[in-house]
Amino acid sequence: MDWYPLWNSLRIALISCAAVFFLGIFAAYYIAKLPRTVKGVLDVILTLPMVLPPTVVGYFLLLLFGAKRPLGIFFMEHFGVKLVMNWYSAIFASIVVAFPLMYRTARGAFESFDETLAWSAQTLGQSGAWIFWRVRMPYCRQGILAGTVLAFARALGEYGATSMIAGYTPGKTATIATTVYQLWRTNDEAGAMRWVLVDIVISAVVLLAVNLLEKKQKAGGRA
């Protein structure tokens, strides 16, 4: 059995999850502070990829990154990099579809933050960065952890936009999700089943790890 799709899926999910972690927290932190109307508009725009069909997301990505599109041409001319139909092309797709999950859960967590904690830290002389990393993030860690896991799971399971922007090339752009479809399409039912099982095992392990982590935190005691 060729394990390339597993390795490819994991690296795509990990890289996009890491990117989404910072992007989502950054967006959530700054947007939570904005006036209500601006917040409402940005909220709709940033959450849209969650409800749109993945093929629509893929369409927009191709409009941006396609070989004959401005960004695609720019990267080809200056860096010799083809943005589509490569293994890393799927990262763009995963980031876009996973971002809303991280953003929304992190924003919910930031909005429930007790602002008097930040104020008291300020009067104690602590800097904004200190307050963010030592007080705000630990206080909101449950929401942020939940968002990270959801984003990772979504990135791992991404199919629609990925198949449009990265396609399916065995040993190159194949991921678990695209492999399952390809094998099923070519009547290799047993092969498809193997990858389905692999996917279920990974997802179960991730969810189990989260549950254990949460239990450990609760046992550790926290307000």
Next chain:
Amino acid sequence: MSLEVNIEKKLNGFTLRSEFTAGDTATALLGASGCGKSMTLRCIAGIVKPDMGRIVLDGRVLFDSEQHIDLPPQQRGVGLLFQNYALFPNMTVEQNILCGLKAEKDKAARKARCEEMLRAMRLEELASRRPAELSGGQQQRTALARILVGKPKILMLDEPFSALDSYLREEVEGEVGALLAGFSGTALLVTHNRDEAYRLCPEMIVMDGGRVLRAGATKAVFADPQSTTAARLTGCKNILPCTRVDEHTVQLTGWNAPLHLAARVPEGCTAVGIRAHDFAPCAPGAPNALPVQRLSTSENPFDWNVIFAAPDGTTRLWWKVSKANLDAAAPAAPQCLAAAPESIMPLVDSRPAR
């Protein structure tokens, strides 16, 4: 060592216009909820920016809208105790206290000062606990330790006892009282409880509707609140509408006899205040005698509350009679009550223009 505040800030529903000075004695900011007293503390701390005005602490300008000075909270040297104590839930008592030592860079000195503070606040045994594992009183001591360890120039306490169970309150109040008395700098205590203000602070400022109504020595404010609102906030139960007759006489609404006051009655006096403890039964026709009719009596552990009606049937009078012991019988309802001229406080109407 002094604090000068003169700020203005538009808030939901009213404009805060806080103007007062406070010296080295503990000063209470007394007012009903939503009168702007907590907001005043936040403006001093730099968490909230006033629309205009000036805040000066020990000669150092913290805020001045004309000179465009607005020091961040980190540079103000202000200690503010929040109502909920705002302890960092993810840190132990010791780590929380170390957060107050931002200015001290030397590791050994940090440790020594933290340990000294743990000892002073009786927190040594609790040093490795998290806030969720502490009682309300212990949380408050931790929050105070975290503030005091940084040696602030001013100590501000925002309703420090409101989050505590009533049985804990008196004990904690005693500790905070000792701390306030021993603090070498300006100390402000925000409260809506006149008893707290009276017990803990030799000076007080009465606020209402975003304005300072009355400031001065606590005893002087209680003896002569000057306005109906300040009288009510200092716990005066009987605020009786009246018209001024002359320098030392008023005519109460609801009674026919004039009432004589020791204090000078100002022009514009619309009411007099008489504390419920200051009445005594008397014979009809005695000086300041007010004929009354008893409506109801209720019993407290240590005093009786008797409520009377004036002859006009609408005005109410509260009389409090201390009990010698728990079983003391209810006082017989007198025909008349009188208050000594010295204990009648002339008041002017003070509802602020909003």
